[in-house]
Amino acid sequence: MTLIKSISGIRGTIGGRPGDNLTPLDAVKFAAAYGTWLKKQSENNRLKVVIGRDARLSGKMIQDLVSATLSGLGIDVVDLGLSTTPTVEIAVPMEKADGGIILTASHNPKQWNALKLLNAKGEFLSGADGKEILEIAESDDYNFAEVDKLGTVLVHDAYIDIHIDEVLNLDLVEKEKIKEAGFTVVVDGVNSSGGLAVPALLKELGVRVIELYCEPNGEFPHNPEPLKEHLTDIMEKVKEEEADFGIVVDPDVDRLAFISENGEMFGEEYTLVACADYILSKQKGNTVSNLSSSRALRDVTVKHGGEYFAAAVGEVNVVTSMKANNAVIGGEGNGGIIYPESHYGRDALVGIALFLSLLAERKVSVSELRASYPAYFMSKKKIELTPDLDVDAILAGIEKHYTDEEVTTIDGVKIDFSDSWVHLRKSNTEPIIRIYTEAGAQLAADALADRFIEELSALAQK
Known part of the structure; x- marks a missing residue:
């Protein structure tokens, strides 16, 4: 059993002793530290925080605890319920909120959960901010609200649809070309939020969807990290259904992997390469990925006349470099697409729409597309x-x-x-x-x- 405190949030396994695992007491303590930090940052008399979760079994329990804690601090909560990480990220600025919390342990197995913290832009906190929150959590220096000043909780369950609309309205998403292409796609939603969001997006784009593990019940049918050794079911299903390709996301839908029509992995590293190839073919500019990502992104960027920049590992570091270098697209080699025209966060829904646009335009199979890129x-x-x-x-x-x-x-x-x-x-x-x-x-x-x-x-x- 494990509890890991870091500048990016707190994550751990459910159950056990406080301080050793992610227990209700730890969830309350860390939510209180975040809420206290927000109150120190803002001059607003009334703060607002957006909260969403993936479908893991402990999600509802942790969300209730976190929402009640923020309410106890006098902070209003917008409860998105079952959601995705990028959905919460776009909801924060739309709601004019002061911050956001995503309850997800991303690709970790079902016994894990985590609190991931966002600022008012809907972006992950800086290292300095995360460190300050950890210090508050250790100090237990909280000041809860009196009864007449308790925060409210507003349930808003339409944000996945709003997120999909935002993706569909991106200028470079070729909706009509995708519909004309008549794609058939298998989707592995690992029985989490992606089982709701990904098929819904695809159906709006006229794609025929074959659902695999798309019931958001939190019972992950395989290790949820989208690596080859965990994806034998969808690799077989794509061939069996003679689908054009397969789509795999992690439980909170910020990582994206594709399966070629022949049942082979397209390669998580090449998710970003393909999406960048499409964007750079339409818009000249620079790219960013972290130091541990494939050199193929640099090659594709140079081919299109742009400049590639490498950032330290970590989404916040990639985003900082993207802003500094005016990158038109960036991300991480684990299948994370960051497209500033949408928002500064990894977003599998955006990646899917861009990938479909590329396929529809070039009229090639997924395996042919993969073969067109440098082999690393x-x-x-x-x-x-x-x-x-x-x-x-x-x-x-x-x-x-x-x-x-x-x-x-x-x-x-x-x-x-x-x-x-x-x-x-x-x-x-x-x-x-x-x-x-x-x-x-x-x-x-x-x-x-x-x-x-x-x-x-x-x-x-x-």
């Missing part, structure tokens, strides 16, 4: 170290050894070679160095990772 392969490994080792010194040793190469140190150490790269990052919670590599063949990526495991081990023994 990734390896993701880790090396465990003893707690007494100085991880920063070990990474500094690697950096010093590769000064003749292109080295980036904004988030660990990334070394770009001519035909490959390696990214080394330390864990914030345990003595581990994560090793991500990419090369033109899987064997080469694996070999590069193994090589750096040996080099890190050698430095650790000095």
Whole structure:
């Protein structure tokens, strides 16, 4: 059982002892800290917070606790109920709210839940803001409202439809071309919010939908992280139904993966590559992804005459870089699409609409589209170290050894070679160095990772 407190929120497994797991007491404490922080930030006499959740089994319980806590602080709540992360993000500014909370543990299994915190723009909090909230939670310095000043709770269950309308109204979403194409698509909604939102969007676009695990009951039929080893059912279903492709989302619908018509993975890394290819073909501009994302985005960006920028891992870091570099699209290699014309948050619904527009325009199969992009392969490994080792010194040793190469140190150490790269990052919670590599063949990526495991081990023994 686990409770993890970080600058991006609090997440943990349900049940057990307070402080060790995500219990009702922990949910109340952290919601109170967030509400107290909001009150310190605002001069408004009456604050408003938007709350939504994915379909996991503990969601309703945690939402009731969080809503009641904010109400007890004198903060009004707009309750979206069953929702998606990007839906809550767009609802915050629409409601002119002071913040938002998404109750989801994203791709984690059903025993997990989390409170993810948003600012008044509907964007994730900065590291400094998150740190301040953690400090308030530790201090227990709360001042709850008197009875006549308690906050209200307003249920607003139409925001998924509003979100879909916002996606359909984006200028580069080719609604008529998509309808004319007559696509058949299999959708795996992992029995969460995506089972509501994704089929609804597709049907508005005239797509024939075959639903797989689209009942939002929180009983995840497989590990909810959209990786190849978890997706055998939809890979078989796409072939069985002779569908044009398959769509997979995680429980809170901010990650997006596609299955080609032949039942093969399109590749989570290539979700962003394809959507960026489409946007850049219509609008010149720059792109951003994090340091651990595929080089294919850089290649596609350069092909269209734009400039690519790499950000530290973490959505808030990608968004900050996108704003600084006027990026027209960005995101993360885990299937997260951030399209500023919609909002600054990862959004699978936006990604689906852009991908469909690209397919309808180019009139190619999904496998043909995938073959048109540079072929890269990734390896993701880790090396465990003893707690007494100085991880920063070990990474500094690697950096010093590769000064003749292109080295980036904004988030660990990334070394770009001519035909490959390696990214080394330390864990914030345990003595581990994560090793991500990419090369033109899987064997080469694996070999590069193994090589750096040996080099890190050698430095650790000095």
